[in-house]
Each structure stands twice: as structure tokens, then as C-alpha cells.
Amino acid sequence: MESKSEYENYLKASKKVKEIKGFYIHLLCYVLVISFLVFINLKYSPIHLWFIYPLAGWGIGLIGHAIGVFGTDMLFSKNWEQRKIKEFMEEEKRKNTNL
Known part of the structure; x- marks a missing residue:
């Protein structure tokens, strides 16, 4: 049996998926x-x-819809910066390993 918080999380996630689907x-x-x-x-x-x-x-x-669904920091958020830095570091590591 799911707890109330798990069910609430499911409903919230389901709503978010529907919003994203609606945007696409x-x-x-x-x-x-x-x-x-x-x-x-x-x-x-x-x-x-x-x-x-x-x-x-x-x-x-459409831009307004995107901001409503993904938020204002969808492109260049701190999380995005961190992911890109990690991605470039891993790419450099692969290049150096292949040499």
C-alpha cells in the first residue's frame, strides 16, 4: 500500500508529465x-x-507556455552549467585517453 506522500508525489509527477506533453x-x-x-x-x-x-x-x-512548464531557468540554470562543465571535462578525458 502506498503512503499518502507517495500518492501525492505520483499525482504531482503525473501532472508535470501532462504539462510537458501539452507543451510538446x-x-x-x-x-x-x-x-x-x-x-x-x-x-x-x-x-x-x-x-x-x-x-x-x-x-x-509558445515561449510563455515553455516558461510556464519548464520555468525561467530552463536554459542556463546553475544545474545546466554544472552538467555542461562535467560533460566537457569527460570529453577532454576521453580525448586524452584516446591519444
């Missing part, structure tokens, strides 16, 4: 629709590049 669905829709709009724009009215308006507007919304 949003991102896929963005890429597909914007690609279609770029195609339509360039094929039928290449003189006026109007696709940049929905690209920018929806893009701002």
Missing part, C-alpha cells in the same frame, strides 16, 4: 502550422511576407 503538442502544432503558412505565403504572395506576424505572435505565446 503545442510546439508541434506551431511548427506544422507556421510551416504551412510560410509555404502559402511564399507561393501566393511572396512580395509581402505576412507569415512573420503569426510566427511572432504565436511564438511569444
